[in-house]
Amino acid sequence: MASMGHNNLNAKLVLLGDMGAGKSSLVLRFVKGQFLEFQESTIGAAFFSQTLAVNDATVKFEIWDTAGQERYHSLAPMYYRGAAAAIIVYDITSTDSFSRAKKWVQELQKQGNPNMVVALAGNKADLEDKRKVTAEEAQLYAEENGLFFKETSAKTAANVNDIFYEIGRLLLHVTEQYLVSDNTMLQLELDFPVGESTFSSIVVFCKEARALK
Ligand SMILES: Nc1nc2c(ncn2[C@@H]2O[C@H](COP(=O)(O)OP(=O)(O)O)[C@@H](O)[C@H]2O)c(=O)[nH]1
Numbered sequence: 716m717a718s719m720g721h722n723n724l725n726a727k728l729v730l731l732g733d734m735g736a737g738k739s740s741l742v743l744r745f746v747k748g749q750f751l752e753f754q755e756s757t758i759g760a761a762f763f764s765q766t767l768a769v770n771d772a773t774v775k776f777e778i779w780d781t782a783g784q785e786r787y788h789s790l791a792p793m794y795y796r797g798a799a800a801a802i803i804v805y806d807i808t809s810t811d812s813f814s815r816a817k818k819w820v821q822e823l824q825k826q827g828n829p830n831m832v833v834a835l836a837g838n839k840a841d842l843e844d845k846r847k848v849t850a851e852e853a854q855l856y857a858e859e860n861g862l863f864f865k866e867t868s869a870k871t872a873a874n875v876n877d878i879f880y881e882i883g884r885l886l887l888h889v890t891e892q893y894l895v896s897d898n899t900m901l902q903l904e905l906d907f908p909v910g911e912s913t914f915s916s917i918v919v920f921c922k923e924a925r926a927l928k
C-alpha cells in the first residue's frame with residue numbers, strides 16, 4: 716500500500732505478465748542498471764527496493780517480482796493485494812503475451828485494489844524487426860482501459876526509468892495537490908485521465924496521507 720511521510724512516498728509495485736515478457740529484466744534494469752541476455756527465470760520470491768527523486772519528493776518503490784508463478788497462469792491475489800501500482804508487461808514480438816496482458820488488466824479491474832495505478836509496458840522494443848504488436852494498437856487499448864502505456868526495452872534501457880518515474884509522478888502529483896488544501900475536500904483537477912473508481916480511491920489515499928503528516 717502507498718503511504719506518505721515527509722515528502723516521501725512508499726509504494727508497493729508488482730509486475731504482471733507472461734513468462735518471458737521481461738518482467739525480471741525490467742526490474743534488473745531499473746534497480747541495478749544491468750541487462751542479462753539469458754536472464755534465469757525467477758525462482759523463489761524476489762523483492763527489490765528503489766528510490767526515485769520526483770521533483771522535490773522521493774518515491775520508494777517496494778518491487779515484487781513474480782517468483783515464476785505466472786507460468787501456471789494464476790497468481791495468488793495476495794501477490795498484488797495492497798499494491799499501489801502495477802506494471803503489466805508484454806513482449807511486442809508476441810501476440811500471445813499481449814492477450815495475456817489484457818487478461819491481467821481484466822483480473823485487476825475485477826479483483827485488484829481500485830487504488831492501483833496501472834501501467835502497460837510493451838517490452839523488447841529493440842526487436843523492431845520481429846514486432847507483432849503495433850504501438851498504436853496497444854496505445855488505443857491502454858486509453859480505453861485507463862492505463863498509461865510505454866514501449867520499453869530492458870536491453871537498451873529505453874523508457875525503463877520513465878515508466879517508473881511516471882508512476883511516481885502520478886502518485887505524488889495528486890497527493891500534493893490534495894495536501895496543499897486545508898481541511899476541505901478538494902475537487903482534484905487531474906491533467907491525466909483516470910477512471911471514477913481510481914479517482915475516488917486517490918482521494919481516500921490522499922486523506923490517509925494527509926492524516927499521517
Ligand atoms: N531483446 C530483448 N530481450 C529481452 C528484453 N527484456 C528481456 N529480454 C530477454 O527475454 C528473456 C526473458 O526475460 P525475463 O526478464 O526473465 O522475463 P520474465 O519471465 O517476464 O521475468 C531473457 O532471455 C531476457 O534476456 C528486451 O527488452 N529486449
Ligand SMILES: [Mg+2]
Nearest residue numbers: 738739756757
Ligand atoms: Mg521473471
